[in-house]
Every structure is written in C-alpha cells, then in structure tokens.
Amino acid sequence: MFAQFCYNGIVRSYRGLSAPVSAEKSHNVRGGHCARCNPVPQFAFLSALKTDRQKYPPPPRDRSSCYKAVSHLFALFTLIVGMVSANVLPLSAQRWQRVYTGGKVNVNGSEFDYTSSGGSFGDTDGTRGGGGGNSVGYGSTRTAGCSGEITATFTWVSAGGGGTLPPPPAEVIIEETSSASWTSELPSSTVTASCDNGFGSPTTPLLYGAVSSGVRYTKKSVSGNTFTVSCSPKSDVSTTATPTTYTRNSVGVTYQAKIVTSGIVISGVTRVGNGDQLVVGQGCKPQLIYGSGITGVSGVAWTFSGGKPFKSYVVPRAVPDVNTTGTLNPIDAGNREGVQPTSPPHFAQDESVTISCTATATFANGSTQSLSPSVKLSVVAPQYLYKEILGAPAVVTHPDGSKYLAAAGPGIQYTCWVLPPPGFAPREYSVMQLVNAKVEFQTPDHTDTFTTNGTFQLDGLYPYKGWRPDSTPPGSLSVYGFDSPDALLEPADIRVSIDDTFKTFLMYFPATNNLSRQTVPLSLQGWQFKATASRATLADPWDYSGLSLTAMAPKRTYDHPIWQKTFVPAAAFNDPKP
Secondary structure: OEEEEEEOOEEEEEEOOOOOOOOOOOEEOEOOEOOOOOOOOHHHHHHHHHHHHHHOOOOOOOOOOOOEEEOOOOOOOOOOOOOOOOOEOOHHHEEEEEEEEOOEEEEOOEEEEOEEOOEEOOOOOOOEEEEEEEEEOOOOEEEEEEEOOEEEEEEEEEOOOOOEOOOOOOEEEEEEEEEEEEEEOOOOOEEEEEEEOOOOOOEEEEOOEEEEEEEEEEEEEOOOOEEEEEEOOEEEEEEEOOOOOOEEEEEEEEEEEEEEOEEEEEEOOEEEOOEEEEEOOEOOEEEEEEOOOEEEEEEEEEEEEOOOEEOEEEOOOOOOOOOOOEEEEOOOOOEOOOOOOOOOOEEOOOOEEEEEEEEEEEEOOOOEEEEOOEEEEEEEOOEEEEEEEEEEEEEEEOOOOOEEEEEEEEEEEEEEEEEOOOOOOOOEEEEEEEEEEEEEEEOOOOEEEEEOOOOOEEEOOOOOOOEEEOOOOOOOOEEEEEEOOEEEEOOOOOEEEEEEEEEEEEEEEOOOOOOOEOOEEEEEEEEEEEEEEEOOOOOOOOEEEEEEEEEOOOEEOOOOOOEOOEEOHHHHHHOOOO
16 A cells, blocks of 8 residues: 655655554655644645545556456366365274184194184184193093294274275284183192293192283384284193092183274374375364273373474454564474374475374283374375566656656566365465565655665565455466555655565465364565665756566465564654564
8 A cells, every 4th residue: 555654844655554653753644745744624634635636646556456356267277186085984994803823732642723713903802722631541641732823913904885994003002911721630640730821921820720811012013004913822731640540631821912092093184095185274183092901191292294384373364553473383392282282283385294192101900101103194285376477667757747766567466376175175365475675765964764674574464455265166266466666756855765575475274174274375476676766966857776676486385474563664664673
C-alpha cells in the first residue's frame, strides 16, 4: 500500500502501510494534506481530500493492488498423477505366524521328534515340547532323555481378507518360557538325572525328581518379514532297579516363544501402496505400544530424523501490527513425555522420515530391557509452479510533473499454481514477503532514513496482499500478484535513494488429517530494487544513477520465513532499531 506522512511540513510518500507515529516527530497525512501543519475545517478537508485524490493519483501499477484469481487449466503445468492408494489390512488381520522345529526324545535308544504345535501372535497355547518314560523291571537299567535345539520361526503374514500388508515393526520383544524336568519312583534305586531349561534357571528339587523352569525377555531386531529365536532345554534320567523293584520314571521339556507387542504406531498418516505417507505441514501422533508381558516403561525419549521436523509455526494473519513476529518452534530435544509426545511433529521437507524412541521396559519377572523401536514414513509435498516476470527500473513521471524512482512494468509479477499430492485433498496456499529495506530522503539540512537495519522484516501483511483457498478441483485455480516499490522525488529533496531486497515465499497449508496442521514454505524468490537520484541544489535537474532491478531464479525451500518485526515506513522512521 501507499503511505504518506508529514515531517517538518514536508509530505513524504513511500510504498508500505501507514501506522500511528509520535506527534513530536511526524504525523499521518491523508490526501496529501497534513492536518496539523495546514489545518482546514472538517468539511473543507473532506473536499480537499477528494480533490487531491483526483489531482494526485497513486503511481501506476502500484503494488497496493490485490491478488486477482484467474482460472487456468493445468495444461500449462503438466503433472502426472499415478499413485493409487491400496486397501489396508486392519490390525486384526495382521499377525506373526509362528512355526516350531527341532528337538528329540530318546527312550532306551529309540529317538522320536517332539510334537509340534503351531500358533500365531498372541496365542499362549502354542508350545513345542516332548517327553518320555519307561517302566523299570526287576534288576534292569533304563534311560530317557530330551535334547536338541528348538527353533521358533516368526513370519509376518496376512490373516486373509485381501488388502495391503504394512511392513513389520523393526523391533520386537520376545517372551520365552521353558521348562525341563525329570521324575522317578525308585527311591531305593540308583538314579542319575539332570535337567536344564536352556536359560540357566536354577533346578528345584521335587519329592521324586527335579524341575528347571523360567521366563526370559529378549529384544529382537527385525530385518525382513521373518526372524527366529531358539532354545536348547534338556533333561535326562537313568535308573537301575533292584531285583525286587518295579516302577516308572520320565523326562520332559516344554518351550514357548511369543511376541510381547512392542513398537510404534502412528495416527494421522495415510496408507499409500505399502507405506505410510504424510503431507508436509500435517501433524502426526506416534505412540509406543507394548503388551501384557511388560508391566511399564520409563525414560521415554523421542527422536525425529529427516523432513526438517518442527512443533509449530506461529505467524499473525492479516494483522497490520509493527510488533508482529514470525516464529518457528522446534521439537523439544530429548522429549521425555511418555509413550506419546505431547507435541505432534510436523515436517517441512518431503523425504523419508524415521520416527524412533528409546525407553526402559520392566517385565513381569522383574527384569528390565532397553527399547529402541523405530518406524519409517514418507513425507510428500504438493507439486507447484511459480513463474515470475521481471520488469525494469525507471523514473516515472506523473501527469502533475512529480517523479518517482520506481520498479516499473510492474517491477515483478508472479503466477502460482499448486497441485496437492496424489490421494490428498487440495487446500490453501498464499504468498508471504519479507523485506530488507533502506530508503533515504535528503534535504539541504537533514536526512530522513527508513530502514530495517539490515534485517528482513515482514512486508506489510501475511498473507501478502491476498490469500486464496484452493477448494476447486485440482489444477483449475491460479493466484497472480505483482509488486512495484517506488520512492517520490520531493521538490525539497536533493538526494533520494532506495535499496530494497525481498524474499517472496509461496506458502502451503495442507488439508486436515483430523490432527494439527501447520503452514510450510514451498518456494523462495529473491529479488532487489536499487536506485539513486541526486542533484547539487534544488534548482538543478535530477541525476539518476545505479538504477537496477534483479532477481534470482525461484527455488524449492524448506526454511520457514521468520522475522522479529513488521516493516512500516513511518514506524521505521520513528524507531530505527529493528
């Protein structure tokens, strides 16, 4: 917008927003008149305002113009949309299938395989084991034993119903229960026996034998869709009866392996193909889950790798306040907040992201184990086109003879198209602009300076002169805008200079996933306008030098624009500190 204010009776003009200023230094102007330096009656002022607006129109193509929405077919912006979301199996249809193998029982020299019982994730009845016994005759020697490695093979499979099976967790906790025992009813015989459940558990004597049993918990890293665990319980007994004794003895082992649920589930993501996807700016909620074998977890800390994670982006929307700020809040380091972070992560960069956590688990048997599960998801971004046309620096002469140093043509104009990722709803996009400004007006006795002191500040408002929701079908809406900075060459000045550097961002606000969402940047356009006009005395003609208008090519950016102040020319004059 165009700002005018009065300083020492001289009316200044500069593009920007007007703002209240202190009466000691300068005061607002309406219609080219300063009511304090040149007071007029109330009704006469209204008449003068109308007359001056007709006499002194704003510069042509001034950047106070608002965005104009124009419909464009995306034939100008060819994009291939080919990704199709697949049906996802519900959690009840996803499981670990378990198969046991191994182990032998030997009775008096004859060997047999253990009886195998298959099972699935959460099935507490599926065990592998074997045993044998023999009757001891008068004066005879008999032997029995169980030995060999028992292996449990777990495979991530579908329980049926079609659909897409997601990848298994990268880490699981295995609960293994093993028991080995022997018994004999020959108290008067010679008995040689032993048992070991394979965990190193102690042996407990019984009235007619002994047993070794226990539970152990181990962490298992999963690579692929299958993994194995194994144990080697064993027991044996050898008895020799007296000539008058006839009784029985036996041996046996049982082994069970099951998964205690341990991993990370994420809400807010969308299943596409075989993977989870999240759009830039959308929040997600990861959660550490565990089963009944774990009695509790402590010291949970979350880590988010890749995707430029952040907690929130706080910016004012359409508030013309010089004290507004743009702040990017990072994810707290070492976020120890329990099984689910209280601050959902958002991601600004479209790439593969790993969400992981560490924790200490306490198990039902009192043992502890460190947990470090992780899960991957793909962060995707909308496709966009940002096309700019650069004008040229010029000295613009108005019909009344006043001259401006201006970026004319207009100085820069841009058209933006945004297409959401395949499978996701369209949403909103807008433009934000930051400025590093320095404008000087020099009279024979003093110099007025408007500056951001080398810092980038918000240029006017956010969104920058307009904001357009993309609620129409993808590809049918574009947003057009332009900017033409300028500075008026006042009759009382002997030198006027302008040096403005701009950062123009295309911003994206994603569709909701029923969780939080934040604005993220898509592209950055940098450009600069510099110009100087000077003369030795007020009677001399203006000499123009150093007029330039340059721009860099628009580029993809993942860095949010941040600032500590909004640049308003009048306010900048009164408070030169950033």
